[in-house]
Amino acid sequence: MSDVVIIYLSAASDLVIEREVLNRAITEIPTSLAWRILQTPLTAQEPEMKALAEVNLHLLLLGSDVRAPVGVEWAAARRTNRLPTLYLKRNIARTQAAQAFERELARYAHWQTYITIGDIRRKFLLLVSRHILSRWEYYSLSADEFDKLGEWRKTLIESRQHNDNVDQTLGGAGNSGVILSIERYMPSEGVLLRNTSATGVDQVEDTGK
16 A cells, blocks of 8 residues: 555656646645656756656656657666556657657557647546546545545546646746645655645556546
């Protein structure tokens, strides 16, 4: 059982807006679980290879180009047989390197596509909430918390809205960090935010069903 969900977002610097938006979206999911969020380094740092073998959810997003750390993260995921969920941004020009990377990964996993920021945000929230509900015992969800999350997800499915009025300002959420739950965990240091949530290791296409 776990109170903390570890998520890894593999995405190059051209997708920094997506990184920011997904990071912030996590806090909208109505559970009391805490998050540890790891992301592809934007500087000359090495990826957190050990964490890649322990994550509950790994997402890999591809935009116009692919950078070395993302390729390294993909190779590490393959070695541990924990393939990430793949998201491909549509309606953009891609470098030859990115096109080759897209074809290579398609040999092992299915690319889900998105166009807008609101689109990827909705897909992400549906994926995460389905994972939590399917593993409610592992995350020790109470009956009330399970029902609340299920109703929230149902509303998200029925809305069928991508909500493109998403806040796209950059504020540091595109970096790795920890979001703690005051309900389940009282730390000796750090900043407590509002109730947060969880995820998992699935390579699935969430159609909202």
